[in-house]
Amino acid sequence: MKAFSDLSEREILAVAISSEEEDSRIYMTFAEDMTERYPATAKVFVEMAEEETRHRHQLLQMYEERFGPNLPPIRREDVKGFLKRRPAWFTKNLPLETVRKEAEAMEFQAVRFYSKAAEQTTDVNIRKLLGDLAEVEKEHGHTAAKLEQAYLTEDVRDEEGRTQHRLFVLQYVQPGLAGLMDGSVSTLAPLFAAAFATHSNWQTFLVGLAASIGAGISMGFAEALSDDGSMTGRGSPWLRGGICGLMTTLGGLGHTLPYLVPDTWPNAFWFATAIASVIVFIELWVIAWIRARYMDTPFLQAAFQVVLGGVIVLMVGILIGGA
Template identity: 60%
Template sequence: MIPGFGGRRRFSDLSEAEILALAISSEEDDGRIYANYAERLRKDYPASAAVFDAMAAEEDGHRRRLIDAFERRFGKVIPLVRREHVAGYYSRRPVWLIENLGLERIRAEAERMEDEAAAFYTRAAQASTDPDTRRLLGDLAAAERGHEQRAKDLEAQALGGAAGETENEKARRQFVLTWVQPGLAGLMDGSVSTLAPIFATAFATQDPGTTFLVGLAASVGAGISMGFTEAAHDDGVISGRGSPLKRGLASGIMTAVGGLGHALPYLIPHFWTATAIAGLVVFVELWAIAWIQNRFMETPFARAVFQVVLGGALVLAAGIAIGGS
């Protein structure tokens, strides 16, 4: 027996009544998901919340029509058939996971939901040999494609003009404040502040193993410190910078990554080869930071280069000078 598939039936084994029951339960679930999205967005993005309210109402209307069709053909008792009962049927990601990822991610997930449903019904219709079943599955696929177009129409209606621009700008700003800004600060700190101890150790000992251990300790320690500092110094309520956990993770992880970038080359046993690669990594890191500042923080590229590349070069030179003295 395949793990996770015990007791699950294949879609091809379902009767038409069970397929209708599955469609009904799927519409119910999708309607609840859209209602949850609307509730999650209502405070900060009221226009987008209105879109998902309308989409939830659309799903409820489709559910009622499916129930009417079932009752006309098979009676009042609808069997309980859910997505998780059918092997290979498309699944939905947890609402709590998606709704914490921002406005654009929620919109993309809604499109994915409709695409998956339409594609699944289309594939199932192509694989079916029973004319009535093929027609039923084709109708379901058409309904899902109709949902997708209807969602786009609703979005265009609710988010057209100033409302859409305002919400998109607000979502972008929130993404920058919660993820980009702390992550960039961490990457800068990890990339620049660890240069001196790593390269001082490298040129003082000319031992790749010792240099790697120092770099690893400096990077991990700096990551933990920056992560806790970012999470603890601002709960995000007054500043509006978002979840302290998200900001702490972004800052801590990127700090460690910044330091490990030029520590990992010292796993190579040949000192000068490792140092040359580490120097190349530093060059790439510093220019990447300058690009991120220009791309997300709207810092003029020349100023970003001056601040980051020149500053990093000075720290690197200090580390080499101290280690070589």
């Protein structure tokens, strides 16, 4: 993948052209899906899709005048820092609130892209076009935000509040949740395998400690290297990596610490295992609550997915350790 700062003006325009085409199709998909349920909202998305198509024509005309008819084979997925769009089959039958958030996030990213691109280009005409498109995309963002006021019963949050909430989710909740899920679930198998294989609290604690810290380091680097934050607004990659790594480690340590119970205590192994099992249950339900609160996942669905996955991993560890 290429860093955004390494893109040439030709590649910037090519990415912009392909992005406008894809966004137009996504908005039309929203419109088609909401025609019966929310006809007024569907019309707004049709207008937004048509506007994206006009933007594409403007960009394409500018590109052909400057570089000729052949577009380089580069899309936003090839540029480090872009958030991936949902696949088309994930945009069907979404709640209005979820669609609004999705559209608002799309426009937020488009504004950042055009603003950054305008700063990077040296061609006066290209810079002007990109700057104008950034302003238009800002208006689209306002339009997406107004959908909540027009069609939902909740009080409308002001723009600053929405932006702060969105950035909070992008910069803190998402990496923290990814780390907590990985740390809480991935360490279950090695921890409980060691526990039932050795029946030694201290040996189990060492295995859990190593698994937790190792997973934290791995997840931290993976998150930091996945996105430099320049386009997505997700903030410093090392901040996100630190949050992700820390939450991964904490997720594993939560059910590792009970094995500090001294082996000299009566029934020390079963006492520590019982406490660890309760902590695992609490961890999984906390993850489900966070997904429901911030990631637009119904709580029961999130609970079923997380708890089921955790129980499966837990049983695998116990079966292997007891073999």
